[in-house]
Amino acid sequence: MKITESSRRVLVCQNRTCRKQGAAKVLAAFEKLSPSEVEVVASGCLGQCGNxxxxxxxxxxxxxxxxxxxxxxAITEQHLRGxxxxxxxxxxxxxxxxxQP
Ligand code: FES
Known part of the structure; x- marks a missing residue:
């Protein structure tokens, strides 16, 4: 898929702390539910560990x-689609x- 600057992407942290909190299931859910034009990315630490x-x-x-x-x-329906x-x-x-919007 060609990614342009305006393409929407969803980064789901898969680093240690977030994984302990269930991030792998969250990533799988985004991959399953996100609109096809949205790129779902398994990211490294986003610097907000513990949250x-x-x-x-x-x-x-x-x-x-x-x-x-x-x-x-809720995020895929309301935010990514809506x-x-x-x-x-x-x-x-x-x-x-x-x-702010
Ligand atoms: S491990 Fe997810 S924000 Fe750092």
């Missing part, structure tokens, strides 16, 4: 923390009280 599994959606740089496999459907981020699952460190 995982961490998920980063690019290019809009939206972070989700503590994601479990059962919650992936274009609206899932407020209740956002990583508060980076999206504390921001209401």
């Amino acid at each position: 995982g599994p961490m998920v980063l959606v690019l290019p809009e740089e939206v972070w989700y923390s503590g994601v479990c496999a059962e919650e992936v459907a 274009g609206k981020r899932v407020e209740r699952m956002l990583y508060r460190k980076f999206h504390g009280f921001s209401q």
Whole structure:
């Protein structure tokens, strides 16, 4: 698949801490449920260990923390297909009280 700069990508951390918290299942769920035009990437550490599994959606740089496999459907439906981020699952460190789209 050709990736352009504007392509949407979902990075799912697969480094040690996030894996202990279930990141492999989260990655599998994204691979299964994401729209075909979205690239799902098994990433290295995203620098937020202990808050995982961490998920980063690019290019809009939206972070989700503590994601479990059962919650992936909400992100794929609402955010990846619907274009609206899932407020209740956002990583508060980076999206504390921001209401930006
Ligand atoms: S191990 Fe996932 S953010 Fe560091």
